[in-house]
Amino acid sequence: MNKHQARNFVYRNARPLELARWKYLFEGGSREEVLTALASYQNDDGGFGHALEPDCWNPDSSPIQTWAAAEILREIGFEEKDHPIIQGILQYLSSGKDFDGHTWANTIATNNDAPHAPWWEYAPDAERSYNPTASLITFILKYAEPESKFFALACSLAEEAYHYFKAHFPMESVGNVSRFVRLYDYLKESETDTLINLIEFKALLQRQIQYVMTCDTARWTAEYVCKPSFFISSKSSDFYEENRELCEYECEFIENTQEPDGTWAITWSWADYAEEWSISKNWWKSDWIIKYLHYLREIR
Numbered sequence: 001m002n003k004h005q006a007r008n009f010v011y012r013n014a015r016p017l018e019l020a021r022w023k024y025l026f027e028g029g030s031r032e033e034v035l036t037a038l039a040s041y042q043n044d045d046g047g048f049g050h051a052l053e054p055d056c057w058n059p060d061s062s063p064i065q066t067w068a069a070a071e072i073l074r075e076i077g078f079e080e081k082d083h084p085i086i087q088g089i090l091q092y093l094s095s096g097k098d099f100d101g102h103t104w105a106n107t108i109a110t111n112n113d114a115p116h117a118p119w120w121e122y123a124p125d126a127e128r129s130y131n132p133t134a135s136l137i138t139f140i141l142k143y144a145e146p147e148s149k150f151f152a153l154a155c156s157l158a159e160e161a162y163h164y165f166k167a168h169f170p171m172e173s174v175g176n177v178s179r180f181v182r183l184y185d186y187l188k189e190s191e192t193d194t195l196i197n198l199i200e201f202k203a204l205l206q207r208q209i210q211y212v213m214t215c216d217t218a219r220w221t222a223e224y225v226c227k228p229s230f231f232i233s234s235k236s237s238d239f240y241e242e243n244r245e246l247c248e249y250e251c252e253f254i255e256n257t258q259e260p261d262g263t264w265a266i267t268w269s270w271a272d273y274a275e276e277w278s279i280s281k282n283w284w285k286s287d288w289i290i291k292y293l294h295y296l297r298e299i300r
Contacts, residue, residue: 001254001255001256001258001296002258002262003293004262005258005260005261005262006258006262006263006289006293007022007026007262008262009261009262009263009285009286009289010022010286010289010290013282013285013286014283014286015037015283015286016037016040017034017037017038017040017041017052017072018283018286018287018290019037019286020033020034020036020037021034021072021075021076021290022286022289022290024076025075025076025290025293025294026293031076031077031078034072034076034078035078035083035085038052038069038072038073038085039084039085041065041069042069042085042088043059043060043061043092045061045088045091045092045095045097046061046087046088046089046090046091046092046093046095047060047061047062047063047065047066047088047089047092047093047097048061048062048065048066048068048069048089049061049062049065050065051280051283052065052068052069053065053068054280054283054284054287055116055117055119055120055270055280056111056114056115056116056117056120057114057115057116057276057280058108058110058111058113058114058116058120059114060108060110061092061097061098062098062105062107062108062111063098063099063104063105063106063108063132063133063136064106064107064120064131064132066089066092066093066132066136067132067135067136069085069089070089070135070136070139071135073085073086075294079142081143086143089139089143090139090140090143090144090150093136093139093140093150094144094150102128102133102157102160103128103129103130103133104132104133104136106126106129106131106132107120107121107122107123107126108122109122109124110122115270115272115273115276115277116270116273117268117270117271117277118270118271118272128164129173129175129176130161130164130165130176130179130180131173131175131176131178131179132179133157133161133179134161134176134179134180134182134183135179135182135183137154137157137158137161137183138182138183138185138186138187140153140154141154141155141158141186141187141190141192142186142190155192155195158183158187158192158195158196159195159196161180161183162183162195162196162201165180165201165204166204169204169208170207170208170211170212171208171212172212174212174226174230177205177208177209177212177231178230178231180205180208181205181209181231181239184198184201184202184205184238185237185238187201188238202238205239206239206242209231209239209242209243210242210243212226213226213227213228213243213246214226214227215246217249217253220253221257221265221267222265222267223267224267224268225267227246227250227253228243228246228247228250229247229250229291229292229295232247232299233294233295233298234298234299235298235299240299247299248299250295250299251295251296251299251300254292254295254296255296262289263285263288263289264285264288264289264292266281266284266285266288269281
């Protein structure tokens with residue numbers, strides 16, 4: 001694997017945000033640079049839009065785009081509760097916008113007014129999804145004031161989400177499953193670890209992960225399939241030992257499938273908006289370079 005080629009691609013093609021993430025994770029760059037770039041995607045209501053998640057170009061705030069921002073904050077280990085980005089996210093989530101009292105919307109109506117992948121098409125009769133709600137709950141539990149009504153709501157939503165997970169076990173949606181893994185990870189490391197039965201949750205998630213994982217590795221090169229890195233980010237994960245062999249295989253897969261330009265194949269595409277997709281695809285390449293090299297560093 002050629003890390004130098006990967007670096008060159010990022011420096012030549014990445015958005016300022018991905019370049020800042022690369023610098024922070026691999027070159028001792030500043031966290032502030034990441035935050036500055038990330039803030040450019042935040043709207044006045046505190047939510048995020050503007051193709052932060054590159055498969056939807058809607059400038060309006062949405063739960064999915066806001067979840068993407070929260071994941072970047074987690075990636076760089078940023079935990080300053082009073083920072084405007086974090087306070088803005090809490091403002092958006094507590095406003096009631098795109099929230100039905102149980103879950104935040106997976107898609108929003110104005111997605112359909114902007115270039116987007118088919119899976120972000122808004123349909124008013126779509127079935128309930130916990131993508132990204134299960135992860136957004138963890139953000140509230142982490143950053144909201146423990147004595148606030150919003151924190152109490154998040155506690156209630158966490159219990160409700162877990163009941164939903166058990167009632168719909170095993171789930172087919174990889175997106176839903178990965179968000180429930182994030183919920184488990186946070187509850188385990190926080191002071192809210194008594195909200196639900198984490199021993200039972202862990203056992204169910206072990207089975208759930210193996211249910212959705214694509215064990216037919218011949219499909220990995222050409223298809224968008226479920227790999228260990230969707231759920232497991234380091235050896236400290238509670239789900240690493242059960243999936244050690246496949247985690248190691250993914251490391252080998254990453255090392256052996258790099259393209260000559262330093263990238264890895266983007267194995268999905270949009271049905272429409274060919275010009276915009278070509279731009280988003282290039283954005284995704286830098287994102288996947290970062291995620292793959294970070295995964296290698298944590299697992300190897």
